Amino acid sequence: MTLHIATPLIKSRPLSLAAGRAVWLKLEALQPPGSFKLRGVGHACEVHHARGARHFISSSGGNAGLAVAYAGRALGVPVTVVVPETTSARAIELLKLEQAEVVITGSSWQEANQHAQGLLQPGDAFIHPFDDPLLWTGHASMIDEVAQSGVKPDAVVLSVGGGGLLSGVVEGLQRNGWHDVPVLAVETEGAASLQAAMVAGGPVELPALSSVATSLGAKRVADQAFACTHQHPVFSEQVTDRAALQACEDFLRDHRLLVEPACGAALALAYEPGRLDGYERVLMIVCGGATATLEQIRDWLNKQP
Numbered sequence: 001m002t003l004h005i006a007t008p009l010i011k012s013r014p015l016s017l018a019a020g021r022a023v024w025l026k027l028e029a030l031q032p033p034g035s036f037k038l039r040g041v042g043h044a045c046e047v048h049h050a051r052g053a054r055h056f057i058s059s060s061g062g063n064a065g066l067a068v069a070y071a072g073r074a075l076g077v078p079v080t081v082v083v084p085e086t087t088s089a090r091a092i093e094l095l096k097l098e099q100a101e102v103v104i105t106g107s108s109w110q111e112a113n114q115h116a117q118g119l120l121q122p123g124d125a126f127i128h129p130f131d132d133p134l135l136w137t138g139h140a141s142m143i144d145e146v147a148q149s150g151v152k153p154d155a156v157v158l159s160v161g162g163g164g165l166l167s168g169v170v171e172g173l174q175r176n177g178w179h180d181v182p183v184l185a186v187e188t189e190g191a192a193s194l195q196a197a198m199v200a201g202g203p204v205e206l207p208a209l210s211s212v213a214t215s216l217g218a219k220r221v222a223d224q225a226f227a228c229t230h231q232h233p234v235f236s237e238q239v240t241d242r243a244a245l246q247a248c249e250d251f252l253r254d255h256r257l258l259v260e261p262a263c264g265a266a267l268a269l270a271y272e273p274g275r276l277d278g279y280e281r282v283l284m285i286v287c288g289g290a291t292a293t294l295e296q297i298r299d300w301l302n303k304q305p
């Protein structure tokens with residue numbers, strides 16, 4: 001038994017028509033806490049639990065924190081999530097629904113994270129949102145499931161924040177012998193920390209983030225995410241916030257699933273003409289995301305230039 005579920009893999013008629021080629025969807029949005037994060041976070045929590053951890057601490061007010069809260073409740077381990085004052089009321093409500101203790105402190109994630117580190121006692125496990133080999137090994141299971149289904153794509157599309165999903169998917173592709181299947185790594189223009197690393201020749205810190213895709217808002221990618229770009233064919237792609245938001249609207253119409261703009265960013269490659277040229281069978285990781293409401297997405301869309 002794992003904490004995550006095996007998700008459906010479906011061939012999407014609407015996205016295949018929009019993109020002019022076969023588009024397969026790995027529906028990670030259906031994980032109980034709403035995103036793929038449960039794969040890696042669940043694996044990390046199980047390993048720490050087996051080693052005797054009695055308390056999990058997270059500093060993510062987003063989907064990683066939600067996954068830790070879910071995993072802790074499932075394992076009977078108390079969870080504390082430290083979030084900055086900027087965290088949305090919706091995210092805090094979702095964390096409390098999972099019975100996490102929520103500590104709201106600091107004006108930025110850096111300050112909340114520092115507070116969280118200070119809380120760590122012997123017997124506590126800190127669960128990072130993206131930079132931990134346990135997470136990548138857990139995320140890799142989504143590619144095992146695709147391989148077991150008998151569908152071999154000729155490209156994988158996913159979104160990149162801190163690069164945990166990218167690191168896990170590359171691990172999954174390689175452990176299934178799919179060294180020849182490239183990854184299209186999508187970021188929004190205001191959160192393009194992987195692109196910056198590829199240009200600079202190593203991870204660099206972005207001076208600022210400016211994107212509605214808050215789940216992609218890591219100023220610097222994990223070293224492993226950058227290393228993946230040398231160990232595997234990885235192509236960096238960027239989309240506008242508008243394209244990511246529009247993809248959320250289109251995907252809701254086409255598949256009746258509401259995802260965050262962080263996920264819309266990847267989906268936008270199917271909806272924007274020409275972005276998948278050269279590929280015939282594309283696998284899109286529908287990473288999901290639970291923290292944006294439809295009202296919020298429409299409000300952001302109305303405010304786009």
Ligand SMILES: *Cc1c(COP(=O)(O)O)cnc(C)c1O
Nearest residue numbers: 063161162163164165262288289
């Ligand atoms: C965390 C997250 C991402 C980005 O994942 P990283 O591992 O940080 O690159 C993308 N989409 C959603 C919905 C997320 O929760």
